[in-house]
Amino acid sequence: MSHVSKIEITINDIVCLKQACQRLGFEFRENQRSYIWYGRLVSPDRYPLPEGITQQDLGKCHHAIHIPNASYEIGVVQQGTKFLLLADFWDTSLKNAIGDGGGKLKQAYGAERTIQEARRRNYRVIEKKTASGIRLILTA
Template identity: 55%
Template sequence: MSHVSKIELEINDLETLEAACASLGLQFVRNQKTYTWYGEYMGDTPLPEGFSADDLGKCDHAVRVPGAAYEVGVVRKDGKYFLLWDFWRDGGLERALGPGAGKLKQAYAIERVKREARLKGYRVQQAKSVKGIRLVLSM
């Protein structure tokens, strides 16, 4: 059963995505042209907007998740990168990345803020708090 969807996140910086993956213990694989998924679109879920069944399984880069049977595809389209994944529970990605890949989205946002802050001359400290992740920027 295929359950491929687009992870709702605007990716415009591969270095930040790579850092986010590393922070979660994931492997970002540059220039991998296919990603592992169920392998056949069954028509049981809507296709990601802007993609056809022929696009599924093809990518420009990939993210490997330890212990998961499937991978996340990083696809360049219209000057941006999109993340495609098969969220079927037995594929292991949702278990590792959370519903809607929330953990990966959060890690990308954190790495993006840290990168931009450092470019502007700020020092960045990151700490876990009761409510999640806390970033402290200082000059």
């Protein structure tokens, strides 16, 4: 069943989000004001809208994330100083690319935030790929 869901993560650094997209091979489309989704709300009683989002808000965004081979996109919606990520997981290509609940995208964003903060504090960062993702090693 098609519906728009919020990816449960707090995004407060748009630069790190852009870097996370690059890390995953996604295209961050700055200032794109709409994102592609199913186009109509389905079963709102079973799949309620994310808090702060109305039916009229669906498909509208401040930026978008395009994923190669996916039909739908992720909407990046600014709410104050934070950003909300909205996606229609009916598109299995999108769902597979970002992982269950957006897990791959969340991990990439977390890695970028960690790297940025570590470098700000003059730590050296070594990144190693593992079977389950990546491992960051920070040294002074």
